[in-house]
């Protein structure tokens with residue numbers, strides 16, 4: 648092992664992002680059910696105005712409810728996972744302070760859009776979750792999560808035949824959009840697909856523990872406007888961050 652390698656002393660933080668309703672909470676419930684016997688887990692959920700996702704996970708009975716912590720973002724979900732990650736970092740630190748060392752802290756983003764990804768300052772690895780019910784073409788629309796998240800999950804494959812989506816083709820197009828990067832076609836009703844997901848998590852955690860893992864930033868948000876925040880510094884497509892006035896938020900393209 649090279650001299651400058653530092654073996655991590657805290658839990659690996661795994662982000663789960665993706666559009667609204669693609670099955671992020673259910674996927675986390677599945678992971679908790681499959682892994683809580685072998686790993687010390689914690690979960691942090693992000694909702695805009697409520698603790699709905701945390702309540703769902705607590706009621707699923709897959710993990711000690713004390714290990715599931717809600718963060719109420721009060722703003723667009725990407726704000727708390729990318730722009731200012733303080734609330735999530737504190738929640739992760741609190742979990743480890745309360746339970747001693749953990750192996751894995753899973754952080755669920757509030758459902759957002761195709762451009763929202765986690766900051767590498769918050770998570771060590773991240774999943775981006777699409778579902779077949781959103782349409783087979785979604786995977787061709789690209790974006791940082793689809794192209795560069797550590798793992799792309801194409802969820803609810805059991806619904807493919809009901810919504811006219813060719814799941815194998817969607818997975819193939821997902822791999823193409825990621826230059827061959829990993830894709831798991833998942834259904835909570837398909838144990839083989841769950842084994843692929845848990846296998847990926849175990850492998851990533853093992854690599855993280857070697858101290859050789861480097862969190863990858865899938866890329867910045869597309870240029871967008873925050874309502875009521877005109878005149879404040881914000882990122883631009885040319886890579887710079889500066890302030891200037893915008894048209895009213897309704898005229899913008901984002902959140």
Ligand SMILES: Nc1nc2c(ncn2[C@@H]2O[C@H](COP(=O)(O)OP(=O)(O)OP(=O)(O)O)[C@@H](O)[C@H]2O)c(=O)[nH]1
Nearest residue numbers: 666667668669670671672673758803806834835836
């Ligand atoms: N058929 C099927 N339905 C699923 C699967 N996974 C999740 N669902 C359903 O999809 C719906 C949305 O699931 P959630 O886990 O709440 O999705 P989410 O991404 O956390 O939703 P938000 O937090 O609102 O963005 C629920 O009705 C789930 O029961 C699956 O593998 N197959």
